[in-house]
Amino acid sequence: MIEAIDDALRAAAGALLAEDHPGSWPNPRRPAISGAAGAVLALHTADRQRSAGLVAEGVAWLLAEQHEDGGWGTLQGLPSDFVATAMATAALHVAAPERAAEAVRRGRAWLADRGGVDGLDDAVMAQLTGLVLSVAGLHDADRVPRVPVEVLLLPAPLRRRLLSYLTPPFAALTFLQSRQRGHGRAARLLDRSARRALLPLLAAFHEQEGSVGSYGGDPWLSGLLCTALSRAGAAPELVDSSVRYLRMTAQPGGGWHLVHGVRRDRVEVTGMAFSVHALQRAGCGDRPGVLRARDWLRDCQQREPSEVYRSPAGAWTWTGRTGWPNGLETVLVLRVLANGPRDAESRRALRLGSAWLLAQQDRRGSWSTFVRDTLVPLDGPCPFITALAVELLHTGGLPLRHPRLRRALRWLRRHQAADGSFDARWHRGGVPATAAVAQSLTRVGLGADPIVRRARDWLLAAQLPDGSWSSGRGDPVGTPDETGHAVSALVACGQRAAAARGVRWLLAAQGADGRWEPGQTCVYVRDHVHYSDPLIAQGLATGALAAYRGSEA
Structure with missing residues (x-):
């Protein structure tokens, strides 16, 4: 031997x-469904006219990668999973509602067969998938477990221990929730305070990665945050930076990678x-x-x-x-x-x-x-x-x-x-x-x-x-x-x-x-x-x- x-x-x-x-x-990683879905959703939302060609290529790629069971996997060819299927379904419904109608129907059926968002026993996964689907009008955001935005108002050492590297995705969920859920007066006041606390944190994370618009070197996360900020009308300079990053990291044929880093290579x-x-x-x-x-x-x-x-x-x-x-x-x-x-x-x-x-x-x-x-x-x-x-x-x-x-x-x-x-x-x-x-x-x-x-x-x-x-x-x-x-x-x-x-x-x-x-x-x-x-x-x-x-x- x-x-x-x-x-x-x-x-x-x-x-x-x-x-x-x-x-x-x-x-030689496989392209990522979540990366493409996050990028398509963000570019359609924040840069629709200039990025129309990239969005169309991303839509075509997502349609071609849908599995026979109606779902999508995290990476090209991997078994269907809930997060990727929810992301792809939402992105397609927002960016190409007529062209992708059948794919969206099949994606929603795949999610429903597995209990839907309401059937998830993980509150964070329910928040992530439920709020993204609510952007597309495919789920009621008021049924999503509430994102505890008051964490952002805690003293910095405790907030850091509670959120750690999850600060950027938590920020995305916070801004999505502020736009998608109904709020009473007290909740609106808390929401505004949390959003004000978030902006300098996001600027610091942005600077940590060289101010290139990337969060975690990840088109999925960068796209999710770009969508949330754009819909909330917040931090336009961060939105523009993420749009540039997503345009830079687009792959030939309409895909994006799960992790790309901060440069074209x-x-x-x-x-x-x-x-x-x-x-x-x-x-x-x-x-x-x-x-x-x-x-x-x-x-x-x-x-x-x-x-x-x-x-x-x-x-x-x-x-x-x-x-x-x-x-x-x-x-x-x-x-x-x-x-x-x-x-x-x-x-x-x-x-x-x-x-x-x-x-x-x-x-x-x-x-x-x-x-x-x-x-x-x-x-x-x-x-x-x-x-x-x-x-x-x-x-x-x-x-x-x-x-x-x-x-x-x-x-x-x-x-x-x-x-x-x-x-x-x-x-x-x-x-x-x-x-x-x-x-x-x-x-x-x-x-x-x-x-x-x-x-x-x-x-x-x-x-x-x-x-x-x-x-x-x-x-x-x-x-x-x-x-x-x-x-x-x-x-x-x-x-x-x-x-x-x-x-x-x-x-x-x-x-x-x-x-x-x-x-x-x-x-x-x-x-x-x-x-x-x-x-x-x-x-x-x-x-x-x-x-x-x-x-x-």
């Missing part, structure tokens, strides 16, 4: 390094970090293309503090130098730098990034994604980030007896599920975080600790009969992403037999072009929407093969 692994690694590396890319590597920090780390593990770390990619990732570090997140300099984002600083991209890029040449710039970036990690540790000992001590479930605290942070800080010089690491380990022990698993915040199911804890703690010398043993045993029990791993929650279909996570962890834990079965599955799943087809492994909107990422899948699968090959040496 070793010869087959070597062949697979050469093909995987060749796929990643086939072209000379001085900056971000291309990531998409910026891919996350997938690159996974892939560059994998190539380092595969012995390709000194190849010119890998070194250039490492340097590019290093130079994406933010060298200024963030006003909106109240965090120091030293973090990374998924959209390059500008964007939302967060723990996930920071630990991923620090891992790349820790495994590469230690030139002066890299040492400086490592020091600054490690200091950022220490400053961002929660009081409870964990690490969240965006805001320290956040109260937002999807923000954190995250065992995946926490495990990698422990490994990075320990290998960077902190002893395990250091109070910071002792607190982190205590938090991990207290938050392991009864079955031995962990759940990450931005990856689906139990495999990614459980594998990260098992692998990172083994690497810092805790391989015999009960927390590692229980995590390892859960991974062994979650392996599917064909040798792969899925979400570990009854999903019968394995993915390269989750299998890559699990194989790397089991190699570190010395479980070679199970790892070998996973390796054989990865070898069989690799395409003739050296790539793997990604699974729906990354969380996008709470637990309702997941997306796939080709570069992440490539990095995880390649890294797993490299780990197994290295253990044979």
